[in-house]
Amino acid sequence: MIEAVGLTKRYGAKTAVENLSFQVRPGAVTGFLGPNGSGKSTTMRMMLGLDRPTSGHVTIGGHPFRSLPNAPRQVGALLDAQAVHGGRSARNHLLSLAQLAGIPTARVDEVLGVVGLREVAKQRSKGFSLGMGQRLGIAAALLGDPRVLLFDEPVNGLDPEGIHWVRNLMKQLAAEGRTVFVSSHLMSEMALTADHLIVIGRGRLLSDMSVRDFISANSADFARVRVSSEPPEQRERLTAALTEAGGRVMPEPDGALRVTELPLPRISELAHASDVRLWELSPHQASLEEAYMRMTQGAVDYRSTADAKEGLQPPPPAYGPLPDLAEYVPEPPETPQRDWYVPPPPGREPSKAPAPSASVAPAAPVAAASVAPAGSVAPAASVAPAASVAPADRETSEESR
Structure with a gap:
């Protein structure tokens, strides 16, 4: 010992x-x-x-x-x-x-x-x-x-x-x-x-x-009681009988009743005498953890405080007032740019190809005469066939690519 x-x-x-x-x-x-x-x-x-x-x-x-x-x-x-x-x-x-x-x-x-x-x-x-x-x-x-x-x-x-x-x-x-x-x-x-x-x-x-x-000794034991919802006065009748017998009755959020200071057999007797049908009558006893926490709550030296997250986060951006939608006029969409290089038409001096990260060359170098209007057929002479490209021009075109 x-x-x-x-x-x-x-x-x-x-x-x-x-x-x-x-x-x-x-x-x-x-x-x-x-x-x-x-x-x-x-x-x-x-x-x-x-x-x-x-x-x-x-x-x-x-x-x-x-x-x-x-x-x-x-x-x-x-x-x-x-x-x-x-x-x-x-x-x-x-x-x-x-x-x-x-x-x-x-x-x-x-x-x-x-x-x-x-x-x-x-x-x-x-x-x-x-x-x-x-x-x-x-x-x-x-x-x-x-x-x-x-x-x-x-x-x-x-x-x-x-x-x-x-x-x-x-x-x-x-x-x-x-x-x-x-x-x-x-x-x-x-x-x-x-x-x-x-x-x-x-x-x-x-x-x-x-x-x-x-x-x-360190827990609040109680009985959990649930009665039928029909007729509705059963709940009030049982609450009055339990209170008159010295019990303390507290409603719970789910509709059940929490009854203290009365043993379970006595609760059952009072419900039977009041002609109330019980759907649930169960004891509740705290766990050791709940009893321990209740006993030692005044003897804890290290307590946590609320985490003030708003003090750790950057402030939100300041937005101005919202515009009046009635006066709002949408801006025209920007012309989309192509992300590929367009070589010059045959017979023209090739321009230096842009770097991959540079801005994309516009489609303006293509001659207007080489493209037929919508709905018409372009004349054969306006478009040079691939076989008519000179070898030197072909090499220049390939280098430009």
């Missing part, structure tokens, strides 16, 4: 933990919750003798951690999974810890199999992913087969399969009669894993109770 009595830790003018007292009993998974900066990590470090408390004390099995004989065999902890020499393999890292604590070498291979790292046991830990590092840290905590285990964010970086495995591992360790103390920010995971909760905020104890009691 872990017991903290009047635990206080100050760093200069800052108080990280103030007069904290609680017990962590064996046989259950105890969740340790609190906002960032609430003092959770400092508390766990004082449990393990890494920080000395300014006042108060914490004991494990009735003794301070520093006084425990062969502490790794009695207490296992995961505080920082990255605190591993990157040049060592996973097996060598655990082997060095086992040799320091007098733990048999065979135990190293056992815990590597438990955490699923047996196939990568000879790889250097610096190449491990975040989830693999977490598994190695859990293996180190289990190495001495201790009776007391402390885990700080054990599922950080794990995939869903790994999270499920850690959840079952915690429950199994507690079922064996061990003391399991777990700090986490994942409320959904704590709701599935923890049996008891210790919640702190700004270094002070906020709650010490079971998960069920915590949710019930």
